[in-house]
Amino acid sequence: MKTLPSNNLKLKNMTFGSLDANNEYRNDKFFFQKSFLTPKNFYEDDFLSGKKNFILGPKGSGKTALLNYYKELIESKGNLCKNIFYKQDINDDIKDQFLMELDKIDLNSMDGDDISSLNFENLWQLYFHQKIIEENPTFINHDQNWKKYVREVKKIDEQHTFILENIKNITGFGVGVNNNKISNETTLSFARQQQKMKFNNLAYQIKQLFLKLRVNPNSKQKLFFLTDELELNRIHEKKFRRDSAMIRDLVIAINELNQLSNIIGRPFIWIAAIRTEVVNSIYSTGKEINKILSDNGETLNWELNGGNSSKSPIIEMLLKKILASEELTATSNKINENNYSNVDNNTLEKILNRYFTHKVNNQDTVDYIIRQTFLLPRDIVRLFNLIKDKYPEKDFFSQLMFEGVRSQYSQNTWTEISEELSAIYNPDELTGVKNILQMASQSPFSVDSFHELAEKSRDPSIKKLLQSEVKLDEVLSNLYSVNVIGNLKNSRIRFAYRGQPDFSFNDLCIVHDSIRKTLS
Known part of the structure; x- marks a missing residue:
């Protein structure tokens, strides 16, 4: 439940960083240093x-x-x-x-x-x-x-x-x-x-x-x-x-x-x-x-090995950015000599409770945020800058705000992944791959069903893909390596970014939450 709303900072006054860390560093070295999470x-x-x-x-x-x-x-x-x-x-x-x-x-x-x-x-x-x-x-x-x-x-x-x-x-x-x-x-x-x-x-x-x-x-x-x-x-x-x-x-x-x-x-x-x-x-x-x-x-490892997800390093990084933004505003654009590298958990927990709704789509908010990422700082920067840009006058992160940027966040994430895949596929092939995924993305799918969807499709880009030298099994393996898809078995989900690099052809496949919206 939201508390002390009048004391909350508006999003337009928050700093979440830049996708280019050099820009972030050059723009405000002191803020960068004080809000950095080692x-x-x-x-x-x-x-x-x-x-x-x-x-x-x-x-x-x-x-x-x-x-x-x-x-x-x-x-x-x-x-x-x-x-x-x-x-x-x-x-x-x-x-x-x-x-x-x-x-x-x-x-x-x-x-x-x-x-x-x-x-x-x-x-x-x-x-x-x-x-x-x-x-x-x-x-x-x-x-x-x-x-x-x-x-x-x-x-x-x-x-x-x-x-x-x-x-x-x-x-x-x-x-x-x-x-x-x-x-x-x-x-x-x-x-x-x-x-x-x-x-x-x-x-x-x-x-x-x-x-x-x-x-x-x-x-x-x-x-x-x-x-x-x-x-x-x-x-x-x-x-x-x-x-x-x-x-x-x-x-x-x-x-x-x-x-x-x-x-x-x-x-x-x-x-x-x-x-x-x-x-x-x-x-x-x-x-x-x-x-x-x-x-x-x-x-670099930003994964939390067990414990409370609110103590995840990337969530801690996010909360430290908000805390440092508060300090910057409260002291007339002058951060004090606090070193935020050792901020206690109670302080961060209070920031979390003051600024974030408890649930997003019936999920714990922290779990929801983590599932939108590949456990990388860049994902947090991308997501929260989108929210800030769309809702600059707000002072609280609600479900509506997360939902409001989901399409754009998904598209931006897919665009970055596409750059990686372009090393393997030409633009026409990549379109075909994306179109098969669009048909398969809304529920877990098997390797056989992926093949079947492609072979039954009348989509010209998919037909062209099948007529090329591209092999669908290799497509799935490549999609797994760049974290577009993971494996699902007995309610356990595996992704390459979690240190499980090998794709299993025997298990079901699931599209990562961060890009599912752009495929729907």
């Missing part, structure tokens, strides 16, 4: 000390937000911090040359296995050595060893390392002078082999000089490199393989750089955010990154 399985000292180096998680799980949170902590302790972003939509004029040139490589002359065998390790290491001298850290003694190191690193530009042709030489791209395919390194021209040896030797010499650097004993300062937004091109299969190889070798390069840094006193620390799907889909021919990530990484 995942319970993450210990900041592990990352700030260099013990852990990789933040793993699916899209929307909060990797970028966590990096921004760590950036604030790093700088608050007097350390230096350099962000390295690489995203498909960053304009070329603000990309680094190395990253720009990688996008220009023509992959059409290479087959998939050749692309996966490319080696980007030395390129990444040379790239990061350049970043070190650009920052010119004063906590490193600027003695003869530093000067030799700087001179050698400057050769990276002097020898035009990051122009397209040399990137091909270093990584082993099999493109000859006449653009003919070269299957392996043994058939490379002598000149190309010599170029590759020259750059490999440069990387080796820089590594040896790096190990001779000495930290100023009077300084406790460190330089952190935070790497983020390395995303796979999922539309183009060959670019997908190239990007997979790049990220695979980034993991290897960062691991080695951190090991080298440890030898000289750990003055430099590299931390990278890596999408789980990248790790799971990686083409790592002859290389093993799983052990590196297992030993030196942590996976």
